[in-house]
Amino acid sequence: MVAFIQPLGRLYSISHCLKSLVIKSNFDTQTAYKKIRSILEIAKSSASTRALMEFDNPPPSDKAKETDDDFAIVLELSEDDLHFEKKKKLLQNKGFNPKEQVYLNSSSGPDWISTTLKVMLQIARIIQLDEVELYFGEDDACSSVEYYSPRNEVEALNSILLLLDISLSSVTCMQMNVLQELREAIIGMIRDFGEKNSVKTKILENHSCGKEECLLQWGENNGIRTRLQIAYVKGAGRGAIARENLNVGDIAVEIPVSTVISEELIRESNMFHILEKIDGISSETMLLLWSMKEKHNYNSKFKIYFNTLPKEFNTGLSFGIEAIMALDGTMLLEEIVQAKQHLQTQYDSLFPTLCNDHPDIFPWEVYTWEQFLWACELWYSNSMQVMFPDGKLRTCLIPIAGFLNHSIYPHILHYGKVDPATNSLKFCLSRPCSEGEQCFLSYGNFSSSHLLTFYGFLPQGDNPYDVIPMDFEAEQEDCTEGNPRLDRTTHMVRGTWLSNNHNIFYYGLPPPLLDYLRRAKNPMLQTKSLLQSNLENEMEVLGDLLSTFDGMMENLGETDPNDRENASWDVRLAEEFKDQQRRIVSSVLNSCHKGLRLVENELRKCMNEDTRD
Ligand SMILES: C[S@@+](CC[C@H](N)C(=O)[O-])C[C@H]1O[C@@H](n2cnc3c(N)ncnc32)[C@H](O)[C@@H]1O
Structure with missing residues (x-):
């Protein structure tokens, strides 16, 4: 989300001993790429230095059983985790330590895989909890939480998979067999979870996708690789459909940085020297103003991309008065009104001054309020936060990947970091997607009110972030x-x-x-x-x-x-x-x-x- 809207406050009141109850939307910030993540660590005793990957000796009581094939995986809650204390308490309530060794002993009985994975999953789920999930996570030892949220489940299973994959490179042959068995079991659990929660998409065959195919061709010519095709889907405009069966870890789309719209472009434009002089203007706002003009530029490198954008976005920011009044009694009414007012203030602070002072660069017919609102909706609903190799987080528009719709049961969870080796963004699958199935992204752990205001839809299914x-x-x-x-x-x-x-x-x-x-x-x-x-x-x-x-x-x-x-x-x-x-x-x-x-x-x-x- 572009950073020119502040969190908005909302009010309710409660009687009795509490003076007042103020309701705020402070859980909706896009945290995916800013958050310091808990890490899972694996330990190995034979390694000379304790690095990310180590194996530990079994504890003294198990010494008798120690063999070459007896080894442990350590799941560790990072002390850098923003919720370290709360997660530690929850782990301890369930009988685990913040650094827990799970012994992998295939000779311990026929159920060793399910027993071992059950333990690992319980720990990984807690490590992967976000703020809202943690708040609602039951905190007593007796209740056994099956799962916290679809996102958390896929994240926890994938984190164990990552641990196993890291360890596969430095184990003995017997240990490798054990890890492979566990790996297959985890992949099976991810697949089963996806099948249970799969969202059926109705593809609308009578809609032509000529412009979208032109963009795919443009993408191919410019180094974008995709295993997705674009189709109109019921209730969500266009969506991305798997062309073939895709498995966990497969790359659905790979986008070279050269095809991404980011702040670098504004620096090369003739409006930069004017905008940079405006006090407090953000690079996102500059880019938004650039995109308003660039979409009319016939020679633009991104002309084909701009051609695919809808004429109207229909987000909460475009709600008419009747719809706003229909929200009476909800906190969203005030949120949408404030958001619109905020944008109007932003617009008024820039226009008509820029048009009057620099009519050749900011023609008034391009910079109308309606066009400004359209651009705001474009950036709110289609931009992604990307971490570049220089360590900077930039808000970008990403052709083709922009066709991916959001789901509470996403296939793709992580996509916002440029791989410095290839200088590209890779959209890897965290759960499988079958040929013909719609491939979904997670836009973030957003409430329905946030999705309605800035994206214009309410997600299907029970949204755990609707608080x-x-x-x-x-x-x-x-x-x-x-x-x-x-x-x-x-x-x-x-x-x-x-x-x-x-x-x-x-x-x-x-x-x-x-x-x-x-x-x-x-x-x-x-x-x-x-x-x-x-x-x-x-x-x-x-x-x-x-x-x-x-x-x-x-x-x-x-x-x-x-x-x-x-x-x-x-x-x-x-x-x-x-x-x-x-x-x-x-x-x-x-x-x-x-x-x-x-x-x-x-x-x-x-x-x-x-x-x-
Ligand atoms: C990044 S775009 C995704 C592509 C978009 N469907 C299109 O046709 O251009 C985000 C927009 O897609 C739509 N969208 C995304 N996920 C959706 C969902 N689960 N249900 C309905 N609409 C969705 C919303 O209109 C949202 O503003």
Whole structure:
């Protein structure tokens, strides 16, 4: 996403001990290439130096069993991980260390592969958790989490595969057999996971793809290699379809840097010397202004690419007034209004000044507000963040790869780093894609509100990143000066159907939120035992949540009975989004009601016991 929109704040209010509940969209930033990743490390005792790849001797108790074929893989949570402490705690709750050795012993029994992989996968899943997944990850030792999110699962399986591949190069023959067996099992798990979650694409045969084929030909002439073809697909414009069966690790598309639209181009243009003098202008904004003019340049190197771009993008930024009003009761209304206002302010700060001062370089008919909005939508919905060999992250438009649609079950997770050896971007598969199947990318771990605003669609399936963030502000006594101060904490909820744990003290709701509310009510309560005081506190917490979410549901109103089929594209999208919000809020309300019944039951038992005593 281009960096000229700031995160936007949104408001709700909660009664009782909490002063206010401010809801913010602070989990939507494009983190994929900025985030410091946890690394998985493998250890080998025979190596003279401890490097990324080492093998460890078995622990003393296992010494008797030590053979040439007894060896361990170490899965390590990097201390550089942004969430190191939380992940370490979660690992420890499940009985693992942040640096865990998993012994590979093929003679330990017929189930050694599934037992070993189960352990490795549990650890790898936690290491690969992102901020939202970690927040919702159950934190008690008893609940065994099967999986956190489709992205996390594919990421965790691929990280184990990478570990095995790294280690294959330096093992004995017997150890190689063991690793190969594990590797095949992992590939099988990735395939099974993909088959269970495959998204059926309807290809629209009656649409011609002449312009797209011209671009593929242009790509071939310019060194782009692709195993994808382009077709119109139902509900998503164009999409990229596998021409042949593609396996994990295969490259679906390879794009030389010379065919990428990035800030280098603006430096070569005649508008650079004017734009560079504008205070605080970002390279993304310069590039956006460049692209507005370049799409009319008949001699442009990228003319064929510009020819394939839609006339309209239909993102949330183009929502008309009726659609915006249809969002009433959701936080998205304010977000879209603010985003549009922000763009209008940006436009007004540049135009008509640039057109008046340099009419030959910035012709007014090219730099209208409508054209500016079109370019913003182009850059928001089609650009990718790319890490170049010089270590700089640049926002780029990437011909052909730009046809890849987004999915919650993506085939391609990592694509944003230029391979310095080939000076190209490689789009490698993290799960297989069969011939004729649509190949999907992950645009990032985005909520539906973000995807609607900046990309103009709502993804199919349960989006684990559809959260309702909640910022709590609680007044605290300042010990040193006796002045009250505001403590701000961020929590969130999402559809409680995504949780595995609906037992008492959990109810499918996020444990960190519940713990925070419990402590806010009664800082002395420490345990989740069935004591009367705990249960009474629990009733209050659930009661507060119930009244907050009841209010949200009331604000959302009833489903619009009007015929959606005949509604305009934007009103239909707004109504669909609102339905999703209702579903989330309704699931929270159900969980609170069920929770209250559970707690009441236990409280009754508690009181009966007291009267018997
Ligand atoms: C990078 S482009 C992908 C190619 C695009 N479909 C096209 O025809 O040019 C991103 C745009 O594709 C569409 N898109 C991507 N993923 C989608 C999905 N899962 N469902 C519906 N539309 C999608 C949205 O319009 C989005 O703004």
